[in-house]
Ligand SMILES: CC(=O)SCCNC(=O)CCNC(=O)[C@H](O)C(C)(C)COP(=O)(O)OP(=O)(O)OC[C@H]1O[C@@H](n2cnc3c(N)ncnc32)[C@H](O)[C@@H]1OP(=O)(O)O
């Protein structure tokens with residue numbers, strides 16, 4: 001079955017109209033107001049994304065809202081530009097009509113509450129008055145455009161018989177789209193299925209109009225309800241980027257569109273959305289409003305295609321479809337990201353190092369580095385690329401005569417610092433203790449106690465590899481012996497361990513230099 005629509009012409013039954021209300025209901029999120037320039041940028045992005053209708057604002061609400069709708073209508077080409085109006089508001093329809101006048105294709109969306117609760121307490125109107133305003137509002141809107149939408153505010157809590165009468169009145173008065181909002185996010189998917197099936201079956205003229213769903217997320221059901229409405233015959237969905245909107249928000253555009261695309265087997269509907277623009281549009285909105293989406297947000301959240309656990313990472317490396325139901329590229333991500341953390345395994349670790357340019361590592365070296373990585377990941381929330389560089393470079397150097405094993409420090413303001421250190425020297429564990437003018441001095445004295453040498457400390461500097469109090473410390477130690485200078489580096493989330501690693505690294509380099517000039521110095525005299 002096809003429908004002849006004033007803006008879209010003949011619409012196939014499997015085509016779903018995407019009505020984006022980011023600039024109207026989305027802007028009703030507390031703190032999410034956008035200025036004119038921002039609304040225009042967003043509207044351009046929505047047009048590029050391929051939405052069918054942009055609800056640009058509520059013109060009677062303020063001069064600014066009128067201007068935004070007018071400007072969007074003047075500049076945006078492609079989508080229908082829609083303005084909201086109260087069916088019974090004094091100047092609402094005229095203001096909406098004037099605001100959309102420059103549009104290539106313009107729509108007036110008028111609404112009035114139909115639930116007993118809203119009619120009695122909010123509107124303070126009898127149902128018959130509401131019916132009259134529905135007729136008057138839609139007729140008035142038709143004076144400005146043939147594309148008229150009517151919404152039964154709080155429709156999901158409306159008496160079914162009265163809802164049928166309201167919808168019939170709206171269609172008779174010229175509405176071409178009938179929207180049944182779940183204004184307060186109260187409905188379940190079963191309610192949605194019943195409401196739309198009932199209206200389509202009972203209302204005269206229902207076959208000439210597009211039915212539309214507009215769901216709020218108060219119970220986290222907005223997307224599920226929207227999909228249930230589609231299955232029951234709705235062919236327009238009202239939604240917002242990132243699911244922003246009044247209170248808990250509206251149904252998220254990106255989630256619905258990707259559900260349809262991914263589950264064509266059970267949801268055989270088409271949209272005009274260029275899905276590869278979804279991430280870009282989501283990020284633009286976050287930048288404009290200053291509100292990032294939560295990391296676990298479906299489709300556009302930072303973690304939506306990030307895999308942390310070793311078993312999943314191994315699967316993704318072998319075949320991404322094992323853990324990805326859609327490709328990251330299909331929504332604008334460049335690729336899935338394997339996040340290295342305490343749940344990661346060797347496969348992901350090796351892959352990451354390869355991607356960072358370390359090439360193939362021999363198994364022993366990889367295992368050493370992996371053990372230290374696991375140790376670090378246990379102590380640190382996020383292991384960044386910089387951490388890995390520090391860690392692997394450190395590991396590479398540790399193929400040397402002296403290796404760090406363990407360090408215990410006693411320090412504080414009431415007693416001298418004391419270090420108990422164990423190093424491996426030429427394959428043999430050696431322990432030593434020392435006091436010092438502070439924990440670093442004590443630790444360095446302990447190195448000297450285990451491995452006596454004449455080199456003097458020329459420089460000791462510490463910096464953080466990344467941000468945060470759990471960041472790794474990166475230490476540089478410079479030693480001097482007979483005019484020879486060497487720098488050693490160490491990295492660890494413990495500053496003192498990092499310092500000893502740096503010292504040991506410098507000492508190893510010194511031994512190499514010494515060995516080049518006096519081969520006998522290779523033997524350890526400690
Ligand atoms: C479910 C939705 O998201 S609907 C859209 C909600 N968005 C907004 O409200 C944002 C823009 N709103 C505004 O700027 C203002 O509320 C305005 C300009 C629309 C109205 O402002 P005011 O005249 O000061 O009225 P106020 O906001 O205090 O109250 C709303 C009035 O509209 C009436 N009203 C609400 N819906 C309708 C309707 N569909 N038809 C006729 N009157 C209506 C209310 O009964 C109330 O009337 P009252 O003042 O006689 O009691």
Ligand SMILES: CC(C)C(=O)C(=O)O
Nearest residue numbers: 111151153154181183
């Ligand atoms: C105006 C209507 C569509 C609305 O935003 C709602 O009922 O939530």
